[in-house]
Amino acid sequence: MRTPAARTIAVEALPVKPRADQMLPGTEGHAIKVACSNCNLRELCLPVALTPAEMLKVDAVVAGRRKVKRGSALFRSGEPFTSLFAIRTGFFKSTLHSADGRDQVTGFQMAGEILGLDGIVSDHHTCDAIALEDAEVCVMPFDRIGELSRDIGALQDHVHRIMSREIVREHGVMLLLGSMRAEERLAAFLLNLVQRLHARGFSRSELVLRMTREEIGSYLGLKLETVSRTFSKFAEDGLIEVRQRQLRILDQEALRSVLKQQPGCA
């Protein structure tokens, strides 16, 4: 039996601070100009101090934009690597396919985040980047980035930081996969997601899951049924309200505390 917790939830997680081109689906706006200097994602994507002259050069790094339809790939494993991609709008998953037929979602990426870092080492992409909703990215040829960061120290720093940040993020995922139980994993996932959305101007309590239960499960190292059950348990306990992909966090504190029941509990 379904608990009566299935009340209607606000249709869409609306931005707290309206930012037209961060709207999730249905974003129709045609890009006016390909330039970081007047991009409203700059604080996320390029949070460094640059002189106006440097800024102009950085603008030239962006070779153009590319739209990616929901369900299709920005790039796939094995393809030659030439560029990094900065997400302007939309939502991606990165998935790995192992030789022995395993699949693993290695991350979910949203506006302002960078895709393609895995391809640098071998000049080939090693995972797929799939749009989970219609998306648009800035294309940044990596050789241009290299050239320019020789001129502009702040840009060089920034590139290093982006890569290091990805390493640190993955450490966190390893911690999650290696030491948390299902409820903890899901709680950590939701808190992370809503925190990142909030940093982009969305609600800190409501969100729309752009991915399936199976994709969440793959990311968290769980089966889709376990994800579903855990959502239901959180809902029963009054931590969240969930109806399909509409999700509202009712008790963020309690969700946090799911993560803190750890050590010598015996």
Add this chain to the structure above:
Amino acid sequence: MRTPAARTIAVEALPVKPRADQMLPGTEGHAIKVACSNCNLRELCLPVALTPAEMLKVDAVVAGRRKVKRGSALFRSGEPFTSLFAIRTGFFKSTLHSADGRDQVTGFQMAGEILGLDGIVSDHHTCDAIALEDAEVCVMPFDRIGELSRDIGALQDHVHRIMSREIVREHGVMLLLGSMRAEERLAAFLLNLVQRLHARGFSRSELVLRMTREEIGSYLGLKLETVSRTFSKFAEDGLIEVRQRQLRILDQEALRSVLKQQPGCA
């Protein structure tokens, strides 16, 4: 001309002796000559083509060496980040400590590998690097690396590749943690370890585990008892021979096939 260092090493190192002999030949208590140009780990650590003039500059990146005793830390989470470290001798683990008291080994590092990349993003280290045997590292102040890679394109590339390689490595760990069962995890771990040791001139079938069962378990997301049991099972099945930390792979093919029993097994 580049002498294939790995081959030279292989010849010298083949008689794999028990205890503390997983030290790279030729590195025993050498003088204080700090120079990449004549380092026998160069193929591993700095595999790029440089002119002699560039090579001299790169030598100057290494500010010095540092010895780390078994059990002590090269750096700890929270400490200011200033330098990357290249392992000359010894063996390290990297461990993460979460706010809620969880620990996670995020990797094991050996000669020729780089430590400290996680610290770049925030100017502070975010994990501990602990020596599992007496070790020596080259200290490479990161600002010098930055300066020099502005001059030397090949070095810039190399730095990018090192970071990207770490990202790709961690993807692999996520796959392991997210989708493999205990036997598969341990098999993958052993194969990876022996492959890296072999690349450094050691036997492809014998190795000495420098870490405890608990550390292996932490890395693989398993309890130490599960690690121990799985070792025993592999031994019963004739895949390996294990006596404490001495380990011999008897049937590498069979170990590999542990990873390939994936899909519709029912």
Add this chain to the structure above:
DNA sequence: CGCGGTGTTGAAAATTGTCAATAATTGTGG
């Protein structure tokens, strides 16, 4: 208005973890 993909739920099975006892090994100090 039905269909396919997606999500939920139950029951049983499998895997891994927990607790506990014991053994082996290593390090330490007399």
Add this chain to the structure above:
DNA sequence: CCACAATTATTGACAATTTTCAACACCGCG
């Protein structure tokens, strides 16, 4: 050099968690 303490490893019995299999509900879309 030996003995003792501490750490590390092995193994068994049992418990907990998660997966598997299966049935069914829901939703969006053509």
